[in-house]
Amino acid sequence: MFLMSWGNRMNPPLPLLTRRPSSQPRQYRFGSNNAFLRNIHVVQYTQDARATAPREVKNDVSVGADRHPDGILNSVITTVCTDPEEERRESRDQHNPEPSGIRFPRVKRGMKDLTDALNVGTIRPVDANVPVDHVTSDFKSHFIHEEHAEFPIVMVNRPPHGLPGNNDIWVPQNAAWIAGFKYAQKKVFIQTPNLNSYAAVKMCIETARRGVSVILYLGLGFNDDRQFFQGGTNQQVVIKMYKTLKNFNCQHNLRVFWYTAKDQIRPIPQYIGSRNCHIKFMVIDDSVGIIGSGNHDTQSWFHSQETNVMIDSAQIVRDWMKGVISNQNTGLYGRVDTDGIWRDAEGHVANYDDGLKRSKHQTLRALQELKNLCVS
Numbered sequence: 001m002f003l004m005s006w007g008n009r010m011n012p013p014l015p016l017l018t019r020r021p022s023s024q025p026r027q028y029r030f031g032s033n034n035a036f037l038r039n040i041h042v043v044q045y046t047q048d049a050r051a052t053a054p055r056e057v058k059n060d061v062s063v064g065a066d067r068h069p070d071g072i073l074n075s076v077i078t079t080v081c082t083d084p085e086e087e088r089r090e091s092r093d094q095h096n097p098e099p100s101g102i103r104f105p106r107v108k109r110g111m112k113d114l115t116d117a118l119n120v121g122t123i124r125p126v127d128a129n130v131p132v133d134h135v136t137s138d139f140k141s142h143f144i145h146e147e148h149a150e151f152p153i154v155m156v157n158r159p160p161h162g163l164p165g166n167n168d169i170w171v172p173q174n175a176a177w178i179a180g181f182k183y184a185q186k187k188v189f190i191q192t193p194n195l196n197s198y199a200a201v202k203m204c205i206e207t208a209r210r211g212v213s214v215i216l217y218l219g220l221g222f223n224d225d226r227q228f229f230q231g232g233t234n235q236q237v238v239i240k241m242y243k244t245l246k247n248f249n250c251q252h253n254l255r256v257f258w259y260t261a262k263d264q265i266r267p268i269p270q271y272i273g274s275r276n277c278h279i280k281f282m283v284i285d286d287s288v289g290i291i292g293s294g295n296h297d298t299q300s301w302f303h304s305q306e307t308n309v310m311i312d313s314a315q316i317v318r319d320w321m322k323g324v325i326s327n328q329n330t331g332l333y334g335r336v337d338t339d340g341i342w343r344d345a346e347g348h349v350a351n352y353d354d355g356l357k358r359s360k361h362q363t364l365r366a367l368q369e370l371k372n373l374c375v376s
Contacts, residue, residue: 003293114263139326145315151316158171187284188204191277192281194295195297214254257336260275287312
């Protein structure tokens with residue numbers, strides 16, 4: 001699936017459901033029945049690509065230094081996954097020297113390839129620190145759906161709204177999110193870089209209070225320096241939600257995780273520039289999914305132009321969830337305690353203070369500059 005967001009009116013407009021198609025639509029064909037897919041052997045492509053991964057990573061690092069990190073999309077990410085047999089073979093041979101004589105005693109070659117790929121475009125590259133037996137074979141940036149029936153699908157967008165204030169709430173995107181919270185019976189899962197919209201925070205608390213499990217995958221320190229007057233940072237919001245829920249003895253219904261990369265055992269604050277995630281994804285009761293460009297922050301809820309798709313298909317949502325969960329270690333190592341603070345096995349907390357301090361400093365400086373401008 002590929003989504004594009006645009007602001008100009010299309011002329012002529014896209015066809016609507018009320019308009020009968022000019023010809024009978026073709027039925028999509030799956031797997032070997034699809035002329036394009038029948039010759040694609042995913043495992044073989046993966047194995048072939050792995051052989052060229054180190055060279056491609058080196059080339060991407062050299063040519064991508066001046067690119068924006070969000071704009072780098074290279075084929076290496078697709079190449080680091082392996083089939084289980086190759087994974088076991090590498091586990092046995094991990095201490096054997098490579099032809100160049102270089103040894104990687106702490107991580108397998110597959111994990112090193114993954115780390116090299118994840119380091120492309122980062123400000124501060126980091127080494128993998130996962131256990132030596134950590135599995136990488138489930139990391140796949142692309143997968144092909146099994147055959148499935150047609151299912152309901154709708155676009156739930158929001159138009160841009162540049163006026164100050166957070167009152168422009170009744171747009172299709174927000175209506176879909178609110179309905180997801182309101183009608184969830186068992187579980188709401190959200191992964192988003194930021195969650196600080198007053199509406200999103202309120203819905204998370206209300207949903208948890210009525211006994212529905214609310215699971216949040218968020219970015220530690222993500223854009224902290226931009227969140228003052230926008231609803232607060234993720235850390236502040238999480239602490240607030242847990243404090244509120246404890247008053248009703250419902251804190252166990254909220255489970256918050258800081259994004260943790262596939263090659264890491266602890267979350268890395270976004271401002272460090274080593275690992276961060278930009279997924280915008282919501283699932284309700286494992287059957288309804290909403291995916292697109294919309295964050296759950298103040299800007300996306302009330303101001304930014306956003307494009308999203310909502311579907312009703314347990315099978316497709318299950319595929320989406322499998323891909324999202326397996327491509328990160330958030331569920332393994334990112335869990336936050338019920339006081340809103342992340343701690344490792346030894347009780348050490350994640351360092352996020354620098355981002356908050358920088359945010360306060362920049363906010364005060366901006367206010368001073370505004371004051372000086374008004375005086376002059």
